[in-house]
Amino acid sequence: MRVALFITCLADQFYAEAGVATVRLLRALGVEVDFPQEQTCCGQPAFNAGHWNEARSLALRTLGVFQEAEYVVLPSGSCASMVKNHYLELLPGNKEALELAERTYELSQFLVRVLGVSELGKGLSGKKIAYHHGCHALRELGVREEPLLLLKNSGAEVLPWEAAEECCGFGGLFSVKLPEVSLAMADRKLATLPQAEVLTSTDAGCLLHLSGRMGKQGKGMRVVPLATLLWEAYAG
Amino acid sequence: MRVKAKLYPKEAARLLREKPGVRDAVTGATLHFEAGRKKAYQEVDAEAWRERAKRVKDHLLTHLDQYLELAEKRLQEKGVQVHWAEDPEEAHRILREIVARRGVRRAVKAKSMLTEELGVNPLLEALGVEVYETDLGEYLIQLLGEPPSHIVGPAIHLALSDIQRLFHSRFGTPLDASPEALAAVARRVLREAFLTAELGISGANFLVAETGTLVLMENEGNIRLATSLPKVHVAFVGIEKLLPRLHDLALFLPLTARAATGQRLSTYVSLIQGPAKEGEEGPEEVHVVLVDHGRTALLHDPEAWEVLRCLRCGACLNACPVYRQTGGHPYGYVYSGPIGAVLDPGLLGLEDTHPLPYASTLCGACYEACPVKIPIPKLLLTWRRRAVEQGLAQGWERAAIQAFSKVMQSPSLYRLFSKGLRGLPLPQDWLPLLRAWTEGRGPLKPSPKPFHQLWQELKE
Numbered sequence: 001m002r003v004a005l006f007i008t009c010l011a012d013q014f015y016a017e018a019g020v021a022t023v024r025l026l027r028a029l030g031v032e033v034d035f036p037q038e039q040t041c042c043g044q045p046a047f048n049a050g051h052w053n054e055a056r057s058l059a060l061r062t063l064g065v066f067q068e069a070e071y072v073v074l075p076s077g078s079c080a081s082m083v084k085n086h087y088l089e090l091l092p093g094n095k096e097a098l099e100l101a102e103r104t105y106e107l108s109q110f111l112v113r114v115l116g117v118s119e120l121g122k123g124l125s126g127k128k129i130a131y132h133h134g135c136h137a138l139r140e141l142g143v144r145e146e147p148l149l150l151l152k153n154s155g156a157e158v159l160p161w162e163a164a165e166e167c168c169g170f171g172g173l174f175s176v177k178l179p180e181v182s183l184a185m186a187d188r189k190l191a192t193l194p195q196a197e198v199l200t201s202t203d204a205g206c207l208l209h210l211s212g213r214m215g216k217q218g219k220g221m222r223v224v225p226l227a228t229l230l231w232e233a234y235a236g
Numbered sequence: 237m238r239v240k241a242k243l244y245p246k247e248a249a250r251l252l253r254e255k256p257g258v259r260d261a262v263t264g265a266t267l268h269f270e271a272g273r274k275k276a277y278q279e280v281d282a283e284a285w286r287e288r289a290k291r292v293k294d295h296l297l298t299h300l301d302q303y304l305e306l307a308e309k310r311l312q313e314k315g316v317q318v319h320w321a322e323d324p325e326e327a328h329r330i331l332r333e334i335v336a337r338r339g340v341r342r343a344v345k346a347k348s349m350l351t352e353e354l355g356v357n358p359l360l361e362a363l364g365v366e367v368y369e370t371d372l373g374e375y376l377i378q379l380l381g382e383p384p385s386h387i388v389g390p391a392i393h394l395a396l397s398d399i400q401r402l403f404h405s406r407f408g409t410p411l412d413a414s415p416e417a418l419a420a421v422a423r424r425v426l427r428e429a430f431l432t433a434e435l436g437i438s439g440a441n442f443l444v445a446e447t448g449t450l451v452l453m454e455n456e457g458n459i460r461l462a463t464s465l466p467k468v469h470v471a472f473v474g475i476e477k478l479l480p481r482l483h484d485l486a487l488f489l490p491l492t493a494r495a496a497t498g499q500r501l502s503t504y505v506s507l508i509q510g511p512a513k514e515g516e517e518g519p520e521e522v523h524v525v526l527v528d529h530g531r532t533a534l535l536h537d538p539e540a541w542e543v544l545r546c547l548r549c550g551a552c553l554n555a556c557p558v559y560r561q562t563g564g565h566p567y568g569y570v571y572s573g574p575i576g577a578v579l580d581p582g583l584l585g586l587e588d589t590h591p592l593p594y595a596s597t598l599c600g601a602c603y604e605a606c607p608v609k610i611p612i613p614k615l616l617l618t619w620r621r622r623a624v625e626q627g628l629a630q631g632w633e634r635a636a637i638q639a640f641s642k643v644m645q646s647p648s649l650y651r652l653f654s655k656g657l658r659g660l661p662l663p664q665d666w667l668p669l670l671r672a673w674t675e676g677r678g679p680l681k682p683s684p685k686p687f688h689q690l691w692q693e694l695k696e
Contacts, residue, residue, distance in 0.1 A: 019687035041644040050620030054641035139600035167557045171597025176672035180249040183676040184561040212677025
């Protein structure tokens with residue numbers, strides 16, 4: 001089985017180690033990994049802000065880049081949803097978009113649903129983890145149980161979190177168009193954060209926003225993408 | 237009502253800065269409602285109920301002309317006087333005529349968002365009519381001179397201490413009066429109003445076309461009094477609030493109550509079948525004013541009409557983490573929260589409301605909550621796309637998106653950008669954007685090497 005990794009621009013720049021972890025994990029599970037060099041951004045920021053022309057040309061680029069891929073895997077729920085759900089709105093009737101949508105998965109979704117993996121290893125034994133459900137992973141992709149299953153089966157304790165399924169306030173351009181509201185949302189989320197050792201999520205944007213806010217408040221906690229933890233679960 | 241939606245981003249920021257108590261009050265109340273809704277949805281096959289309700293509303297909306305004619309006929313058969321108002325001015329004329337003919341000096345009014353839309357209170361005051369809001373929350377904000385902050389809980393933004401201060405200055409109650417003592421004062425004032433008012437005004441949760449039945453849902457009993465004690469009852473009904481058949485209520489009453497407040501049914505449901513007949517108690521005259529105010533035009537908008545399914549339950553407000561921070565006032569119009577962000581542009585046009593579709597992170601919690609499955613995130617995206625097409629996007633945003641898109645179109649430019657992020661100063665144009673981010677979150681710290689560089693090492 002061959003998988004093309006779509007690292008996403010945000011993870012490429014800010015959470016590069018999530019990409020490394022994804023590659024190592026997939027290889028360890030016997031999957032060949034390609035990294036199409038021409039890839040850039042899926043177009044989500046432009047799309048969500050209403051700039052559909054710009055988004056459409058980036059979507060068409062991405063379709064071309066991943067045309068040959070058997071599967072496309074992203075360590076990001078919102079970019080995966082962009083490809084899976086919104087390319088079809090941007091490019092109605094486009095056959096390639098439909099096909100790509102069917103072959104595209106967020107990482108944990110791919111592991112559980114396609115590879116049928118539910119346990120990676122016991123590398124996270126005893127670790128107390130807070131899991132933030134990225135909104136697009138949760139509500140657009142329906143990824144709710146997969147990350148929790150993989151984390152729990154690796155020996156981690158996923159702590160109950162009242163606001164686990166609430167939006168963190170990132171929302172792409174929302175975070176800079178309405179910075180005060182965005183920060184108030186992060187503060188509400190963080191005020192209910194349990195005493196965990198690690199905070200994780202599928203999405204780089206949410207993590208950048210939450211970890212930045214925590215830092216500003218003088219709170220320290222390890223904040224890493226889910227892919228990084230899943231590799232640790234496997235490798236110990 | 238004056239529309240102040242353009243000020244949304246500024247007003248939201250100002251409210252968070254100047255009235256932090258609003259955030260606490262609204263967050264507390266909405267989380268409570270939201271938990272109630274979730275529990276109440278779990279007790280039933282919510283997905284099936286919502287799907288069914290959506291279909292009934294879609295059927296109604298796609299045959300609206302026929303159902304409106306039927307409703308008018310049935311209402312008239314029951315002795316109800318039916319009026320049509322295309323805009324607030326026409327609604328005002330109808331009300332003015334009734335007030336003059338009946339010599340109305342005092343009116344009691346049930347909570348109704350449509351009457352907020354039409355500016356019924358300011359009109360009555362201008363006519364010299366004393367008007368009392370009879371919903372307790374609505375009465376509080378009437379005393380304060382504020383618009384409602386929430387579709388269902390108009391005073392959701394107030395803390396007990398705010399109300400204690402208000403009643404202290406108005407009625408001389410002690411500053412530490414208990415909620416029960418405060419309610420007793422309001423009850424005394426409102427009872428007097430009920431007993432002496434010549435006119436009762438209400439909205440309608442539903443108007444059943446098949447039978448010409450006005451349906452009102454409430455928990456405090458005040459609507460029942462407003463529609464039964466005064467000699468004249470005027471109900472303002474948005475043309476989209478119709479239901480085809482009486483038995484549709486079997487679905488819509490429990491669904492609306494569950495969505496709005498987590499109740500299985502509201503405490504009181506009034507089914508009004510016209511004025512009192514010989515020997516009965518009740519109003520001598522019942523008027524139904526069917527109001528358009530932008531709805532017909534919205535119905536013909538193929539991308540935005542679905543918002544007209546809205547039942548005004550407020551579930552999306554309770555579910556919305558953006559609304560929770562500020563309550564409804566910064567949205568600058570009657571309808572706030574996620575539904576306001578897609579309904580207000582539909583009713584008023586994008587020109588005056590265009591920041592509202594951006595008042596969301598597209599998290600999708602509103603769609604999950606909506607009892608009639610209005611695809612709010614999809615509609616938000618539609619209005620945003622139109623805002624850009626109409627040239628309403630701010631200059632910096634357009635420039636940033638175009639620059640971003642240009643970079644992302646070209647892998648070599650992207651590689652350059654990647655290098656720049658790790659050393660070079662960022663272009664000046666991007667600074668406001670960058671500042672808005674870093675002020676609350678500290679500087680952006682890229683990975684030492686981007687992944688596309690690490691990939692080369694992974695290959696070997």
